[in-house]
Structure formats: structure tokens, C-alpha cells
Amino acid sequence: MSANNTSTASCSGSDDVNMTSRCGKGCSTSVLVSVNYDQPELSVVALALLLVIVGTMLCNLLVGVALIRFRTLRNVSNLTHYHHYQQQQQQH
Secondary structure, eight states: OOOEEEEEEOOOOSSSSSTHHHTTTEEEEEEEOOOOOHHHHHHHHHHHHHHHHHHHHHHHHHHHHHHOOGGGGGHHHHHHHHHHHHHHHOOO
């Protein structure tokens, strides 16, 4: 992997003769990092991202199928148990 570092500077004072090497007061510098991948590395990164995307889509499809097939999954069971627990507490 090769990375290109680019330095940028902006000066607000009158010291704008040599901004990149020396700045006076009111000068701020920041480093921008641009990551450029070679072709084999880019292929690996693209394949990894593709696998994550396809895996997410497949898992979401399986959840949808489970929701269609099993009606009990459509209810929030924690709320049902919570309301039942509250009713028991009120009776005592």
C-alpha cells in the first residue's frame, strides 16, 4: 500500500512568501493523507467490502423469511413479559 502525504498551509498574516516551509503568526498547517491502493490490494479491499455487503443482505433476507414464517417473532416478547410482571406486582 502506498500513501501520499500532502501538506497544506494557510497564512492570514503578511508572511506568505514561503508558506509551506515556514509560517508566521496566524498560520495553520494540516496534513492530508491520500491512500492509493495498487491493483491487487484494491481487488482485495473491494472483495472484502462486497462480501460484507452480500452477507448483510443475506442475513436481512433470512430475518425477513423468519418473520414471515413464525408469527411469534412479530411480537415484542419483552413488553408482554413486562406488562405481565407489572400486573403481578399490582395484585400483591
